Amino acid sequence: MLLRSAICAAALLLCHPYAAFAQDAAKSALGEQDLAGRIDAAIAPYFKADAPGATVIVVKDGKTVLRRAYGMADTSRTIRMTPDMALRLGSLTKQFTSTAILMLGEEGKLSLDDDITKHLPDYPTRGKKITIEHLLTHTSGIASFTSKPGYTTGMTQDLTVAQMIDSFKNDPLDFEPGSQYRYNNSGYFLLGAIIEKISGQSYASFLEQRIFKPLGMLDTYYEGIKPGKAPVAAGHTRSASGFGPAKPLSMTQPYAAGALVSTVDDLARWDAAVSAGKLLKPASWQRAFTPYRLSDGKPTTYGYGWGISQVQGETAIGHSGGINGFSTYALRVPGKGVYVAVLTNSDAGPASPGLVARKAAGVAIGKPYREFREAKLDEAAFDAVAGTYEVEKGVQRVFRRTGDGLSMQRTGMPQVAVKAASSTEFFLPGTLEWFEFQREGNKSDGKVVAVTHHQDGVPVVHPRIGDAPPARRAIKIANASFDTRVGRYELRPGFVLELTREGDRYFAQATGQGKLEIFPMSETRFFSDRVDAEISFEGQTLVLKQGGRDTPGRKL
Known part of the structure; x- marks a missing residue:
């Protein structure tokens, strides 16, 4: 009896930790299911069952907490989207191009300070020093080929790398290299040419052999060069009658600036590799994620193929993509161990992948974005907040009463409608931005003296500097x-x-x-x-x- 009791006691001692572990695992699984449900509830309303959709993945601390598909993969054939489908990445391609450049830099085959003519000797720089770093950070001043007048009329032509470079190399520079940030597809096209020149391989082969295969990204590839095994979603664009097929595009033109195709599963593998510090040394990854500083010392919000922003006050590193038929967004919140990728198969809605990604990330980090409902206000409430508010020197936000509502216009931007959530809180529909008006002495009947702009969890106060100038009014002419x-x-x-x-x-x-x-x-x-x-x-x-x-x- 004593021996049997001792054995049972020992068994209980041994079993108890496993029982506790099982309970913890069950709680963790329930927590992940609850988190997935809350993320889904936050983003599902942006998609419609009969419209172009999306594949979405959310990873937290190395575990996939949500992997879902929404809407249609092909509206004309009524094929539903599935999470394993491959979609065009657009400019998410740029982070792979920049990584390839940094790999060659660590191998001593280039320096980011190299003048591009060291590797592309025939490129006309007009006596200016344009560096590889300028290309990486969109500060070269080179004209972006996708912004050139008439670009869309020739986008179906298959062109060689040399022919594409010839199409923009003789255009005048937009500004002194290093002095301004202006998003630029020509710069990343040239980076692809530099990768080919130094490595002796095609851009597509270099990425496949040096990045995709080693990381197990078997469904990521350069479109038109080598297909993957994953089913491919059809691209859509919006027209007056609804969504139809995307406009044709020769993938020789986006090239190293936007020609890749991938799945959310492969993108999660990519982020896991980045988080683990694979492919590059820690110093190189840190440099890639650091905003570039212009020649006058002002920081931009862009590193090497990655944009730096915030999600509810937390540093976020990510990028958007837009290409015929598709729009994408992927971001990582390294301080919270969160990664989100949203790939949509339409280049014009119904959902903004950047908005969806941010809402998903907000829930995943435990800081969900506020949800607003429109409230009815009288004209006096709109008149009270109307005025001119200073953002910075030479830049204002003007709020005007328009009929029975309110509009907002930032200097240099179009006028947009804002909706009231209360007499002091207003939101921009279709975005995560909102405004909170402050009254003198915080009194409910005090004069409005400032407005706080809330964006990505960062509140910025703009003081009221005067009344709203009269709106431009049309007259009748002959x-x-x-x-x-x-x-x-x-x-x-x-x-x-x-x-x-x-x-x-x-x-x-x-x-x-x-x-x-x-x-x-x-x-x-x-x-x-x-x-x-x-x-x-x-x-x-x-x-x-x-x-x-x-x-x-x-x-x-």
């Missing part, structure tokens, strides 16, 4: 008067603004862009309600006023 202005005006070589009339409506259309309706303030001044721009006339010369610049154009 069509015959406008007809004297109809025609094409050259603002710079190859970039033309065309004015046309359709009945009693007037339009302006820039090269490679859609039509904008314009409204007369006088017979010589016109404005758009969709962009912060004006057109005026001095004799036969048109002057475009936008972004603090006056650009004259001669009539052709």
Whole structure:
């Protein structure tokens, strides 16, 4: 009896830790299921069952807590999206390109301070030093080929790397290298050419052999070079009648700036490798995630192929992607061990992948974004908050009462509607931004003296500096008067603004862009309600006023 009791006691002592472990594991599993449910509840409303959808993955502390698909993979064939499907990444490609460059740098085959002519000797830099680091950080000043007038008309052509470089290399620089940040696809195209020149391999082969295969990313590849095994979602674009097939694009053109295809599972493998410090030394990864500083010392919000932002006050490192038929977003919150990837198969909604990724990340880190519902206010409540608020020197936010609502316009940006959640809180629909107005002495009947802009958990206070200036108002002019202005005006070589009339409506259309309706303030001044721009006339010369610049154009 004593022996049996001792054996049982020993057994209990041995079993108890395992029982406790099992209970902890069960609790952990329930917690993960609860977290997955809360993330799903936060993001599922952005997708529709019969519209283009998305694949989404959320990883926390190395464990996948959500892996789901939403909507349709192909609306024309009514094929539903599944989590294993492959989609175009667009500019998420850039982080793989930058990693390849840093790998070559660690091998001593290049320096980030190298003038690009060391590796591309025929590239015309016009006497300026343009470095590899300038290309990585979008600070080279080289013209971005996707922003060139008429780019979309030739995007189906298959071109060699040399032919693509020829298409932009002779364009004048937009600014002094290192002095400004301006997102630039040409820079990353050139980085692909440098990888090929140094390695002796094609860009696609280098990434496959040096990154994808070693990390087990077997469904990630350069589209058109080598297919993967994962089923591929169809790309969509929005039209007046709904969603249809994406516009054709030769993948020779996005190249190292955006030609990769992948799955959320492979992207999770990629983040696990990055988090573990694989492929590069810690110093190189740290440099990639550090915002570049311009020549005047001001920091940008971009490192090497990664943008640096915040999610509810936590540092986030990520990137968006947009390419024919697809839009994407992936971010990591290293301080919380969270990674989120959202791949959508439409280039124009219905969901913003950046918004979805941030909402998912907010829930995963335990800091969910606020949800707002519109409240009804009287006109006096809107009048109380209307005014001009200073963001920084030369930049304001103007809030105006528009009918029975409120609008907001930041300097250089189009006017947008804001919705009331209360008499002091207003939100921007379709975003995670909101505004909170402060009254003098914090009294409910005090004068409004400031507004706090809340974005990604970072509150910024803007003081009220005056009343809202009068809104631009359209007047009626004779069509015959406008007809004297109809025609094409050259603002710079190859970039033309065309004015046309359709009945009693007037339009302006820039090269490679859609039509904008314009409204007369006088017979010589016109404005758009969709962009912060004006057109005026001095004799036969048109002057475009936008972004603090006056650009004259001669009539052709």
